[in-house]
Amino acid sequence: MQTAVVNKLVVIGAGQMGGGIALTAARMANMPVSLVDSNAGSIEKQRSLFKQLLSKDVKREKITIQQADEIIGRIRFETNLAASVEDADFVIEAIPEDLDLKADLFKKLSDNLKNADCIVATNTSSISITKLASLYKRPMNVVGMHFMNPVPVMQLVEVIKAMQTSDGVVDKVMQLAGAMGKTCIVAPDTPAFTANRLLAPYLNEAVQLLFENGWRPDNHGDGGNNNKHTHAITPDSIDQIMKLGSNVPMGPLRLADFVGLDTLLSIMKVLDKSGLGSGGKYAPSPLLSLMVDAGWLGKKTGRGFYNDYQ
Ligand code: NAD
Numbered sequence: 210m211q212t213a214v215v216n217k218l219v220v221i222g223a224g225q226m227g228g229g230i231a232l233t234a235a236r237m238a239n240m241p242v243s244l245v246d247s248n249a250g251s252i253e254k255q256r257s258l259f260k261q262l263l264s265k266d267v268k269r270e271k272i273t274i275q276q277a278d279e280i281i282g283r284i285r286f287e288t289n290l291a292a293s294v295e296d297a298d299f300v301i302e303a304i305p306e307d308l309d310l311k312a313d314l315f316k317k318l319s320d321n322l323k324n325a326d327c328i329v330a331t332n333t334s335s336i337s338i339t340k341l342a343s344l345y346k347r348p349m350n351v352v353g354m355h356f357m358n359p360v361p362v363m364q365l366v367e368v369i370k371a372m373q374t375s376d377g378v379v380d381k382v383m384q385l386a387g388a389m390g391k392t393c394i395v396a397p398d399t400p401a402f403t404a405n406r407l408l409a410p411y412l413n414e415a416v417q418l419l420f421e422n423g424w425r426p427d428n429h430g431d432g433g434n435n436n437k438h439t440h441a442i443t444p445d446s447i448d449q450i451m452k453l454g455s456n457v458p459m460g461p462l463r464l465a466d467f468v469g470l471d472t473l474l475s476i477m478k479v480l481d482k483s484g485l486g487s488g489g490k491y492a493p494s495p496l497l498s499l500m501v502d503a504g505w506l507g508k509k510t511g512r513g514f515y516n517d518y519q
Pocket of ligand 1: 226227245246248303304305306307332334335356358467469472509
């Protein structure tokens with residue numbers, strides 16, 4: 210047990226990533242965690258999801274009832290950011306992929322974090338860590354700690370050092386990730402880092418292929434996948450081609466739904482504006498923007514390229 214690494218971990222944003230990070234820290238690293246969200250609905254959703262996941266594992270005899278109770282007992286569910294971060298020594302932010310929202314949060318953290326040694330890690334998928342560090346009062350304490358989705362399952366944490374980040378901060382991130390059962394790989398602070406520089410354009414290209422071939426979601430409740438007579442190409446056909454042809458466990462459109470189409474669009478916008486590609490190399494597919502405008506963000510809203518989510 211390596212609980213000494215962190216005395217009070219605060220995870221900000223109780224969405225799919227923040228929820229996974231908080232549960233994994235409480236379960237694998239046995240540490241007290243505060244999970245904070247500005248939306249009480251998100252907090253309640255995670256609380257009941259955690260109970261469901263843990264009771265499934267009790268039924269499968271992976272943990273005992275007592276262990277499940279202890280894990281949930283280590284997590285505090287909160288909506289008051291200022292009060293929960295005050296005495297934190299490690300904060301991980303997992304709010305949406307939007308620079309303005311994150312800038313506002315970093316300002317609030319500058320105002321409310323009292324512990325001068327507190328590490329501020331961001332789970333951003335694509336935004337420059339150097340930029341985010343410049344928005345916090347102690348830039349040397351800011352670091353990228355990019356967990357993969359779903360957090361309890363995926364092995365990797367991509368660690369990104371801002372130009373300002375101190376080496377001691379990177380060491381502590383590695384200790385915490387290790388205590389959570391994860392493997393860290395350090396990646397440079399380039400737009401979308403390494404994982405999403407490669408993954409996001411691949412997912413976007415699959416969306417663009419649908420767009421160019423005229424596929425649009427229909428309103429018959431099947432996400433357009435059964436609309437055989439109008440679409441030669443469907444999300445399912447692309448996903449099957451990649452699964453059977455490249456041996457990936459999940460096709461790109463199902464994966465895009467799991468990532469969240471709003472998050473994918475934000476990552477593509479960061480890459481597009483970065484100056485890295487020419488000739489629209491990283492331009493988001495118009496269909497991706499349409500899906501986000503329609504509010505069909507994938508699994509988290511129950512509808513994306515597929516709509517078989519509960
Ligand atoms: P999400 O939309 O599922 O959850 C975001 C949560 O943040 C919501 O519950 C929202 O209520 C809350 N929130 C918004 N503003 C807030 C604020 N100011 N203070 C507190 N809570 C606030 O998003 P997500 O998919 O969990 O992504 C979160 C971050 O993780 C993003 O930066 C994203 O790029 C990154 N990320 C996502 C994935 C993925 O596959 N979805 C993978 C790795 C990293």
